[in-house]
Amino acid sequence: MLPTTTSQSLPEQLYLSSTVREREREAVNALNIEMFELMQRAGQAVFDVIDQRYSHCRHILVVTGKGNNGGDGYVIARLAMQSGYTVSLWQFGDHHQLSGDANRAKQLYLDAGGIIESPKESLNENIELIVDGILGTGITGSVRPNAQEVIELINQSELPVVAIDTPSGLNTDTGKILGCAIRAEITVTFIAMKLGTVTGQARRCTGEILFAGLGVDNVFIEQNLPTALLTNEKWLKSLKTRDADSHKGSHGKLLIVGGDDGMSGAVYFASAAALRSGAGLGAVVCHPSSANPIRSLLPEAMVADQTKLSARLGWCSAICVGVGLGRDAWGGAVYKQVEEHVSINKQIPIVIDADGLSWLAKSNENTRPSGNIIITPHPGEAAMLLDCTISEVEADRFHAAKALCLKYQCITVLKGAGTLVCDGENTVVCHAGNAGMATGGTGDVLAGVITSLLGQGYTPMHAATLGTLIHSLAADDNAEQFGQVGMLASDLLPSIRRLINQR
Structure with a gap:
């Protein structure tokens, strides 16, 4: 046999x-x-x-x-x-x-x-x-x-x-x-x-x-x-171990930017996921009305409004922009400030997610950030960024991911069943994940995990690949315990921590 x-x-x-x-x-x-x-x-x-x-x-x-x-x-x-x-x-x-x-x-x-x-x-x-x-x-x-x-x-x-x-x-x-x-x-x-x-x-x-x-x-x-690679759980063994004398500044200083009025949850999910993934310090810049909800949910994060954005941009080692950012004037002004900073300071890695992708699609090609950029679109956002239909994206996800890399000079994490991570030349398919992830907030969690790894010094492609794998395995871990239906974004947080420590 x-x-x-x-x-x-x-x-x-x-x-x-x-x-x-x-x-x-x-x-x-x-x-x-x-x-x-x-x-x-x-x-x-x-x-x-x-x-x-x-x-x-x-x-x-x-x-x-x-x-x-x-x-x-x-x-x-x-x-x-x-x-x-x-x-x-x-x-x-x-x-x-x-x-x-x-x-x-x-x-x-x-x-x-x-x-x-x-x-x-x-x-x-x-x-x-x-x-x-x-x-x-x-x-x-x-x-x-x-x-x-x-x-x-x-x-x-x-x-x-x-x-x-x-x-x-x-x-x-x-x-x-x-x-x-x-x-x-x-x-x-x-x-x-x-x-x-x-x-x-x-x-x-x-x-x-x-x-x-x-x-x-x-x-x-x-x-x-x-042509491409399929992830393997053994890849988690490439996660770094901590030195016994390390301190909070050794593991990244992250900035999560978003949380317009009424959308504090998205920033909470991204920030909590970033900290549960091992980030040493986490700061949030959000709309004033979202500050107190985030403080109450996650007292470990340093929360401020947009008046502190410039200072935090100069402080951080990795940025996530777009989670709950909104598409009104406040979100546009905040996004533009982040974009201008990254365009000048190209060494700073950044994850652009959710509403940040909408602002990216509208941005001037000559002023777009370049360098260590990761975008994390779902198929609808990918269609918007490529000015095509969702059906065209889903007809050939590999082509769509490469097209996004080429157009925006970035690493693309094309979410969905069998999430793709592509740098324009190399493509990785995530083998893990389940239908329970089809719920609000799970994408914010993914953005937080990837940003955390960026802040801890992983290369953008490595951070995007490992972050996607950790996120999907966490969902599988939760589904194995409780089933897929009714899974919440916050349910992934304990599993993320456990997976990272059990590598």
């Missing part, structure tokens, strides 16, 4: 699906393995998952297409039959058109007593598990109507689905659903991790991703440079 690894130990390297398709043969040839043997291994890996996770499901439906995924499906169906499962197999498209290894796998299935059926309008009521091998990683255009009918029938059944390599209908380069896609409970992916399976809309249809290297993954990685 070939081992498969769980989502907690997925490879860090991410590749375009075209790279995997075009270069896998080189890795196979280097190891003197036949491509049909690779298909056998892929089918065995998926069947092993079925036998380990779904042995109680005695009637399996395998839905195959005409490509290599279809050949994998025939291998899985044969192995299941030989292990005592009842197997139904639907061939999407004419099975007489199968060729090469896929046709060879089909023939072995038939020789073992298997039967090939065409897709039906309804499912046998005895079916307990579905294996999806309809469409592979090569699809780029919209799913055709006949395939869409089968995909929708499978999704409507609400039966557990195991997807072969990728859920059918997913663009494995961008993470976009191409009209419709299988919603799998588990996706078993092969040889190398595909870029588009870990971010955006992909997160709603891949389910748990299991990886099967099929014995060629190490050689493939040696031969091919990745």
Whole structure:
């Protein structure tokens, strides 16, 4: 039995699906393995998952297409039959058109007593598990109507689905659903991790991703440079340890700017997260009406109004601007003062978040801050910054993140399912996080964590990457204890502290 690894130990390297398709043969040839043997291994890996996770499901439906995924499906169906499962197999498209290894796998299935059926309008009521091998990683255009009918029938059944390599209908380069896609409970992916399976809309249809290297993954990685990287919890080990004689000035002096009238909560979340992430000193500049609420919630922060902004800008080692800043005259004046200071003092790192992004989008290209800049937009803010639609951003999040880096000369943290961190050349995808984070204030917490790491001396890319990972893992930690629904931004704070100290 070939081992498969769980989502907690997925490879860090991410590749375009075209790279995997075009270069896998080189890795196979280097190891003197036949491509049909690779298909056998892929089918065995998926069947092993079925036998380990779904042995109680005695009637399996395998839905195959005409490509290599279809050949994998025939291998899985044969192995299941030989292990005592009842197997139904639907061939999407004419099975007489199968060729090469896929046709060879089909023939072995038939020789073992298997039967090939065409897709039906309804499912046998005895079916307990579905294996999806309809469409592979090569699809780029919209799913055709006949395939869409089968995909929708499978999704409507609400039966557990195991997807072969990728859920059918997913663009494995961008993470976009191409009209419709299988919603799998588990996706078993092969040889190398595909870029588009870990971010955006992909997160709603891949389910748990299991990886099967099929014995060629190490050689493939040696031969091919990745397009991006996937975070790993082990990266937290790069967090700095504290010297025994350190003091509060040793760990950063942070300035959080925002909190217009009625929006003190955003500044509180960012400031509290910054301090819980290890910042030594934290100062807040906010609207006068927000000062007392912040003082009462976080007495550890030094709170003042905008009259003290100039002094605090000269004092701090890192800045966060935009959390609850507002879009009226007060917010605009405060943002402009911060922008002018950073434009002159380019060495000071700054995180621009929330309403700060609105002011950034309106700013003059010649006066924008440059240097150690991190922006943290959600898809709506990214669309505003790029003057495009949210749909265009989500259609290719990798392209959008790089475009933001280029336009604003910054590091971009494009939030969402599978948050991206990009410096224009290198991209990291955060593997952690959950839907419970879709609540007000969690973005402010993220901005605070990143700013804290900047103030403690981490490089902007390192701070953005580690901050995003810590933030998402904290949400997973909280969800594991209490569930996703009802999670509040403030719930993340204790988990952030615990994660940083348990590295």
